[in-house]
Amino acid sequence: MTVVKEESGQDDPGDIRDGHDAYVPSQRRIEREAYKRARARRATAIAALSTLGTGALLYLIVVNAPGWPRTRETFFDWGYAREAFPQVLEGLWLNVRLLLVCGAAVLVLGMLIAIARTLPGPVFFPVRALAAAYTDFFRGLPLIITLMIVVLGVPALRLQGVTVDPVLLGGTALTLTYSAYVAEVFRAGIESVHPSQRAAARSLGLTNRQALRHVVLPQAVRRQVPPLLNDLVSLQKDTGLVSIGGAVDAVRAADIIVGRSLNYTPYIVAGLVFVALTIPMTRFTDWVTARMDRRRAQGGTP
Amino acid sequence: MSEFPEQSSVLRMESVRKTFGGTVVLRDVDLEVAPHTVTALIGASGSGKSTLLRCANLLEEIDDGAIWLDGEEITDPRADQDAVRRRIGVVFQAYNLFPHMTVLENITLAPRRVHGVARAEAEERARELLERLGLGARAGEYPDRLSGGQQQRVAIVRALAVRPRLLLLDEITAALDPELVGEVLTVVRDLKDEGMTMVLATHEMGFAREVADQVCFLDGGVVLERGTAELVFGEPRQERTRRFLRRIVNAGRL
Numbered sequence: 082m083t084v085v086k087e088e089s090g091q092d093d094p095g096d097i098r099d100g101h102d103a104y105v106p107s108q109r110r111i112e113r114e115a116y117k118r119a120r121a122r123r124a125t126a127i128a129a130l131s132t133l134g135t136g137a138l139l140y141l142i143v144v145n146a147p148g149w150p151r152t153r154e155t156f157f158d159w160g161y162a163r164e165a166f167p168q169v170l171e172g173l174w175l176n177v178r179l180l181l182v183c184g185a186a187v188l189v190l191g192m193l194i195a196i197a198r199t200l201p202g203p204v205f206f207p208v209r210a211l212a213a214a215y216t217d218f219f220r221g222l223p224l225i226i227t228l229m230i231v232v233l234g235v236p237a238l239r240l241q242g243v244t245v246d247p248v249l250l251g252g253t254a255l256t257l258t259y260s261a262y263v264a265e266v267f268r269a270g271i272e273s274v275h276p277s278q279r280a281a282a283r284s285l286g287l288t289n290r291q292a293l294r295h296v297v298l299p300q301a302v303r304r305q306v307p308p309l310l311n312d313l314v315s316l317q318k319d320t321g322l323v324s325i326g327g328a329v330d331a332v333r334a335a336d337i338i339v340g341r342s343l344n345y346t347p348y349i350v351a352g353l354v355f356v357a358l359t360i361p362m363t364r365f366t367d368w369v370t371a372r373m374d375r376r377r378a379q380g381g382t383p
Numbered sequence: 384m385s386e387f388p389e390q391s392s393v394l395r396m397e398s399v400r401k402t403f404g405g406t407v408v409l410r411d412v413d414l415e416v417a418p419h420t421v422t423a424l425i426g427a428s429g430s431g432k433s434t435l436l437r438c439a440n441l442l443e444e445i446d447d448g449a450i451w452l453d454g455e456e457i458t459d460p461r462a463d464q465d466a467v468r469r470r471i472g473v474v475f476q477a478y479n480l481f482p483h484m485t486v487l488e489n490i491t492l493a494p495r496r497v498h499g500v501a502r503a504e505a506e507e508r509a510r511e512l513l514e515r516l517g518l519g520a521r522a523g524e525y526p527d528r529l530s531g532g533q534q535q536r537v538a539i540v541r542a543l544a545v546r547p548r549l550l551l552l553d554e555i556t557a558a559l560d561p562e563l564v565g566e567v568l569t570v571v572r573d574l575k576d577e578g579m580t581m582v583l584a585t586h587e588m589g590f591a592r593e594v595a596d597q598v599c600f601l602d603g604g605v606v607l608e609r610g611t612a613e614l615v616f617g618e619p620r621q622e623r624t625r626r627f628l629r630r631i632v633n634a635g636r637l
Contacts, residue, residue, distance in 0.1 A: 277475065277477060277479045278479060278481065280442055280475075280479065281473075281475065281479035281480075281481070282481075282492075283442065283465075283468060284440050284442060284468050284471070284472075284473040285468070285492065285493035285497065285541070285542075285545070286465055286466075286468045286469035286493055286497040286498075286545065287465075287492075287493065287496060287497055288465050291496050291497070295492060295496060296481055296492075299483045300481075300482065300483050303483065
């Protein structure tokens with residue numbers, strides 16, 4: 082076999098490295114770039130002004146509302162906020178633990194159900210049917226009802242060796258519901274991988290399982306990171322619902338103080354704490370996805 | 384109908400019929416591919432060339448007839464489909480490289496996972512093949528970073544990495560810019576010189592005429608005319624073949 086010409090770097094667009102030759106930017110380029118810089122400065126200034134204006138307007142509307150002094154007292158009381166904060170944080174630790182454990186369980190279970198639904202062959206018919214029934218049922222059943230059935234119903238059975246711990250039972254209920262959601266996300270991902278990818282894998286001699294494991298799933302999971310994160314954030318907030326069994330999470334901790342003081346500030350504190358927990362998670366996934374994309378198409382068209 | 388297909392042919396098809404929801408795509412197709420020969424399938428789009436190749440690789444199930452690979456009937460429902468595909472390499476029109484893997488990972492996937500070759504050995508062979516096709520520097524890149532011609536050459540290397548008995552090429556230059564077609568065809572020409580048995584569906588008539596030992600003209604799912612390249616291109620017997628070739632010539636593609 083003859084040797085095809087060695088690739089040169091000629092097919093690297095966007096690789097306009099100045100300095101190879103005696104390149105001097107033309108007057109045209111200098112002017113163009115000066116204009117672009119001026120326009121960018123102007124855009125930033127307008128954005129800042131507009132933001133300030135909108136903020137001031139919102140502030141004035143709220144502060145001048147007839148009920149504002151009363152609202153400020155009941156919702157934004159610094160003293161209550163300081164009192165509530167440590168207890169809300171303590172409660173939040175439960176939410177975080179539940180999120181970590183249930184999140185991991187949901188991802189594993191969801192993936193297994195999604196794979197079960199795509200298994201070919203008549204042998205797996207019952208598996209496919211069961212998986213479909215599972216997602217249909219638990220996606221349809223309101224979470225609060227699942228929680229009540231599991232947290233209140235299971236202990237009522239008085240089964241030997243089955244826990245009555247409301248946190249464990251609540252976590253189980255969350256996992257049941259959310260793995261149904263996540264299974265559908267994974268399934269959509271699996272089905273979004275173009276059939277030609279599977280055809281290519283199969284024609285290399287890979288078995289159906291190997292094609293799924295090495296070719297389909299890696300692409301499916303990458304694509305589904307944003308919707309998965311959506312479900313995880315939702316799960317994080319719903320972990321608070323385990324309090325119906327008596328466990329004290331961040332929301333319940335705020336609830337207790339509100340019940341005692343009739344001041345709603347602790348709710349605001351709990352709400353902000355949840356938001357503060359979500360934002361880094363979102364940024365982290367954004368960063369992960371961006372890094373994956375960059376690795377695949379370094380220097381490609383933006 | 385012979386019960387003992389000739390052992391000498393690598394691929395043999397007999398009375399193959401394939402329909403897609405009532406449309407007959409292949410009708411009574413016979414084909415015989417001898418070792419170390421190149422068979423070119425020509426014909427208009429939709430004449431059944433690609434389907435024929437997909438049937439040979441069992442990506443499509445045929446409705447009637449039979450296909451043998453090295454004398455073994457692969458259309459027998461009891462045949463191990465994965466084992467059959469292991470012996471056939473396929474290159475697709477749209478390359479179908481795995482976008483989440485580097486070039487090297489694309490090529491070593493099948494040798495490692497299907498054929499149980501050790502990683503170091505698989506990578507060594509992959510690098511050797513890449514080097515020969517002028518892609519040595521691209522082993523660590525992801526497919527999205529390569530030009531169409533480079534991607535298609537990687538796809539060829541991927542198909543060759545498992546040392547297939549038969550190579551199926553499905554319009555492998557159809558998605559390429561004209562100036563990139565040459566680099567891919569050079570590779571195919573070299574493979575022929577090495578004695579690789581190939582079946583290719585193509586619109587590159589000049590190329591088919593040059594490399595093919597056997598040319599089959601498909602029309603409406605039927606092999607209307609077959610023979611050596613000189614015969615089919617030089618003195619076609621069928622009116623339809625003549626019309627097809629005339630259109631090609633008028634379009635400046637022969």
